[in-house]
Amino acid sequence: MNIDICEITPSHIRAIFPYAPGKPISELERELGIRDIVKLASNENPLGTSPKALDAARQALLDASRYPDGNGFELKAAISDRYGIPAESIVLGNGSNDLLELAARAFLEPGRSAAFSQHAFAVYALAVQAVGARGIEVQAKDWGHDLDAMFSKLEDDTRVVFIANPNNPTGTLLQKAELAAFLKLLPSSVLVVLDEAYDEYLPSGSASNSMAWLREFPNLIVTRTFSKAYGLAGLRMGFAAAHPDIADMMNRVRQPFNVNSIAQAAAIAALSDAAFLDKSRAVNLSGMAQIREGLERLGIDYIPSFGNFLSFRVGHAQGIFQKLLKLGVIVRPIAGYAMPEHLRVSIGLEHENDKFLSALQQAIEEVT
Numbered sequence: 001m002n003i004d005i006c007e008i009t010p011s012h013i014r015a016i017f018p019y020a021p022g023k024p025i026s027e028l029e030r031e032l033g034i035r036d037i038v039k040l041a042s043n044e045n046p047l048g049t050s051p052k053a054l055d056a057a058r059q060a061l062l063d064a065s066r067y068p069d070g071n072g073f074e075l076k077a078a079i080s081d082r083y084g085i086p087a088e089s090i091v092l093g094n095g096s097n098d099l100l101e102l103a104a105r106a107f108l109e110p111g112r113s114a115a116f117s118q119h120a121f122a123v124y125a126l127a128v129q130a131v132g133a134r135g136i137e138v139q140a141k142d143w144g145h146d147l148d149a150m151f152s153k154l155e156d157d158t159r160v161v162f163i164a165n166p167n168n169p170t171g172t173l174l175q176k177a178e179l180a181a182f183l184k185l186l187p188s189s190v191l192v193v194l195d196e197a198y199d200e201y202l203p204s205g206s207a208s209n210s211m212a213w214l215r216e217f218p219n220l221i222v223t224r225t226f227s228k229a230y231g232l233a234g235l236r237m238g239f240a241a242a243h244p245d246i247a248d249m250m251n252r253v254r255q256p257f258n259v260n261s262i263a264q265a266a267a268i269a270a271l272s273d274a275a276f277l278d279k280s281r282a283v284n285l286s287g288m289a290q291i292r293e294g295l296e297r298l299g300i301d302y303i304p305s306f307g308n309f310l311s312f313r314v315g316h317a318q319g320i321f322q323k324l325l326k327l328g329v330i331v332r333p334i335a336g337y338a339m340p341e342h343l344r345v346s347i348g349l350e351h352e353n354d355k356f357l358s359a360l361q362q363a364i365e366e367v368t
Contacts, residue, residue, distance in 0.1 A: 034328050038355050040346040041332040043309045045231035050276040056269035060262045068261035075264045078271050083211045088244040092259045096225035096238035101127045103193050105253040107159050108133035114160040117145045119170050119337050124162040143303050144172030147182040164195040169334045169344045171305025176209050183217045193221045198307040200229035201284055218243040229280045230270040235263035284308045287347035294357035311344045316367050323363035329356050
């Protein structure tokens with residue numbers, strides 16, 4: 001029997017273009033047969049993983065035959081202690097992407113809409129579309145969120161607003177006063193998902209007040225990840241913090257055992273490793289300065305970033321990207337973010353940044 005897949009698949013699912021992750025090192029090795037590849041494409045921590053987290057993960061592997069704690073009691077207790085929020089306000093996710101999708105599944109449906117900024121994380125639009133809701137893309141301002149424009153674009157059926165701060169892939173940062181004023185304007189029927197995947201990289205003066213805001217704004221959902229500064233990208237670990245009633249709804253659509261026991265154990269240990277987090281910030285700050293200075297020497301425009309990456313403008317972005325691959329450097333093309341002339345580079349270790357800058361100079365000379 002022949003099946004017409006288009007006939008049985010909802011139109012909003014057929015219209016989805018899947019998220020394209022950064023090219024892995026192994027794929028480039030297979031394609032080009034080269035070694036000593038530097039991957040600066042996925043905003044990973046170049047220091048690797050906290051030693052404490054690695055030790056905890058190894059120990060947890062010894063009990064891998066058992067299902068994980070589906071409620072994540074110990075991890076929620078550690079997050080609660082770290083951020084001063086009640087355990088019933090916490091939702092655990094298989095990375096923060098999982099939490100963005102949980103928010104969409106819990107609060108959106110056909111006939112409802114969600115707003116997000118132009119040049120913001122691609123998963124927002126995908127999560128909205130996957131549940132049959134309508135996305136409202138708001139024109140960016142200076143490569144970042146324009147909260148006044150976003151407020152003006154909200155409609156009667158808008159139930160969720162997604163905000164990335166710092167924003168990926170542009171690295172822009174909304175000031176705390178701007179965000180607080182926006183939250184005060186919104187009706188309680190509109191939830192704000194504040195995606196703070198890169199918050200740990202912010203200097204202390206710029207760090208978010210979001211966890212304290214939860215007491216004031218019951219329509220706020222804050223998402224965090226262990227993939228970036230904590231160096232646990234391969235284990236897929238994130239959490240959301242929200243009013244207990246909001247958290248309850250998200251937990252109702254969460255898959256049982258969505259966070260494995262290895263990830264939970266590693267995350268608990270990572271939260272206690274302040275020295276590793278401090279070193280990660282310091283390496284990122286130094287590497288950011290190194291890449292910015294290198295781009296300036298080459299006369300290349302870039303968007304000042306508060307994350308662990310930098311987006312820069314080259315006239316032939318796809319050609320430069322392909323040439324960099326042949327030179328053993330993986331960066332991220334971001335034409336899918338309506339930025340066809342830009343590439344994004346993650347901050348690496350000093351020698352990795354040097355290799356990127358040298359390869360970039362060679363690529364520009366050969367391509368342009």
